[in-house]
Amino acid sequence: MKILKLINFLPIIAIVGLTWYSLQPKTSHKTLSIPQNQSGSIEIPNGEPDPDETANLPEYEVIPGSIYDGDTLRVRSSKGEVLKVRFACLDAPELKQSMGEEARNYLLWLVNRGGNKVKVQAITVDRYGRTVAQLWNNHGLIQSQMAIAGMAYGYDQYKKDCPNWPAIESTQAQAQEAKLGVWKLQGGGQRPWDYRKSN
Secondary structure (H helix, E strand, O other), X not given: OHHHHHHHHHHHHHHHXXXXXXXXXXXXXXXXXOXXXXXXXXXXXXXXXXXXXXXXXXXXXXXXXXXXXXXXEEEEOOOOOEEEEEEOOEEOOOOOOOOHHHHHHHHHHHHHHOOOEEEEEEEEEXXXXXXXXXXXXXXXXXXXXHHHOOOOEEOHHHHHHXXXXXXXXXXXXXXXXXXXXXXXXXXXXXXXXXXXXXX
């Protein structure tokens, strides 16, 4: 008799269990290790663009020696077309600023680790004729990789030109909390846009 009562309650127990499971928060995490003198790893929650988004983007080779700073480089297509690319979403310290050389070197490292290949999502052209773009390599959105290491600032003034602005905000917040890169400096350092105005 007790067994029959238990069997009658099984569907109710199953429903309660499934309801509880469906109400649990779902999160996806990627782990990005920070090289050189920055230890530990940081998780990028829910901000990284879906790799499928990049499937149809054109792939370019980064031209050797073209990475002048942490947010500008030149790329060449398989047909020989050359683009000078200014990163959307970010502004990296200028070379003469604190962390300027580190930002450039970190971008070099990211590009090398991606086999010197990037996928380019062109967004607009700036007043200097540079293609403003989001870039991906086989490790994800390069802008997110720069932001999470504290090697650039989210460029709030131009966030309308940044389709993946939430990824930049979330990765930058993690770098700030961990005091990585520019966030080790007093007050987060002088912002590059302020540096350019004063110089």
